[in-house]
Amino acid sequence: MTERPIVRYPDPALQVLDPAFARFRIGNAGVERLATGFRWAEGPVWFGDGRYLLWSDIPNNRIMRWDEETGVVSVFRRPSNNANGNTRDRQGRLVTCEHDARRVTRTEYDGAISVICDRFDTKRLNSPNDVVVKSDDSVWFTDPPFGILTNYEGHKAPSELPTNVYRVARDGRAGVVTGDVPRPNGLAFSPDESRLYVVASGDSPRTIRVFDVVSNGTALANGRVFVNCGQGIPDGFRCDTDGNLWCGWGGGEGHDGVVVFTPDGKMVFRILLPERCANLCFGGPSRNRLFMAASQSLYSVYVDAQGVTLS
Numbered sequence: 001m002t003e004r005p006i007v008r009y010p011d012p013a014l015q016v017l018d019p020a021f022a023r024f025r026i027g028n029a030g031v032e033r034l035a036t037g038f039r040w041a042e043g044p045v046w047f048g049d050g051r052y053l054l055w056s057d058i059p060n061n062r063i064m065r066w067d068e069e070t071g072v073v074s075v076f077r078r079p080s081n082n083a084n085g086n087t088r089d090r091q092g093r094l095v096t097c098e099h100d101a102r103r104v105t106r107t108e109y110d111g112a113i114s115v116i117c118d119r120f121d122t123k124r125l126n127s128p129n130d131v132v133v134k135s136d137d138s139v140w141f142t143d144p145p146f147g148i149l150t151n152y153e154g155h156k157a158p159s160e161l162p163t164n165v166y167r168v169a170r171d172g173r174a175g176v177v178t179g180d181v182p183r184p185n186g187l188a189f190s191p192d193e194s195r196l197y198v199v200a201s202g203d204s205p206r207t208i209r210v211f212d213v214v215s216n217g218t219a220l221a222n223g224r225v226f227v228n229c230g231q232g233i234p235d236g237f238r239c240d241t242d243g244n245l246w247c248g249w250g251g252g253e254g255h256d257g258v259v260v261f262t263p264d265g266k267m268v269f270r271i272l273l274p275e276r277c278a279n280l281c282f283g284g285p286s287r288n289r290l291f292m293a294a295s296q297s298l299y300s301v302y303v304d305a306q307g308v309t310l311s
Helices: 019-024
Strands: 014-016 032-036 041-047 052-057 062-067 073-077 083-088 094-098 103-107 113-117 131-133 139-142 165-168 174-178 184-189 195-200 207-214 219-228 233-239 245-250 257-261 267-272 279-283 289-294 297-302
Touching (some): 014 019, 041 094, 052 083, 052 289, 062 083, 094 131, 131 184, 139 184, 184 245, 195 233, 233 279, 257 289
Parallel strands (some): 041 083, 041 279
Antiparallel strands (some): 052 062, 062 073, 103 113, 165 174, 184 195, 195 207, 233 245, 245 257, 257 267
């Protein structure tokens, strides 16, 4: 574990914006910096069965691992094809968005890597960014161009497809669920999977969109702006069991970290970090430990909220 300044409880980095949600802040739990020394940390995913966390260090072309019992940080996979977003499927396997290979993959139990999707209508994807797996085993992912804009997080290449959000059914068939979100980024389902939230990184100012999930959970409808982010920069997010949206956030000092929105779009809680947070996930035995991948570091904090199972 890396050294960090002494923190007085309650940690001032945990800011209650609505007294009705003061419970999120545990009085004697503070923000911990678990590791540092990365170039752009992204895509954390918790493996409770092994008591470890994986996350991507995109420019360094590797997936990292942190062990809960020992605090040891190691390289899980290198090269990672500039991996970005990660999640687990309903069988517990790692699912990964790869910028450089322009594909979404699954790591099988024996370590072999299978391709879930790398093309649509015979054209190459842009650079899959973030991914979630629904309870029907379908894989939903965003496909903005960030990995093909430069040679820093992938390789520079022309775009062959619009920046869509895709759904890959259990049988492997891929379809566009929406093409209306400019440069879609983070995405997450509400706990009952009736809503899908998607970051519109191409909006100015950026927005978080929300869609109704329809047609027996296979399509989207009624897309609308959930939050106008102003000067804030949303990225990846997850829902807690009450449907509140915990969002990785940027925007400079006093904004970088995490913000929490209720299902009706009200900002009620903030976690300030010294670095912009790209993505997060819940972990620990009770799913009440929030792990935050923030620029060059990995942070965590215990909160009085629980992440949705397999979030």
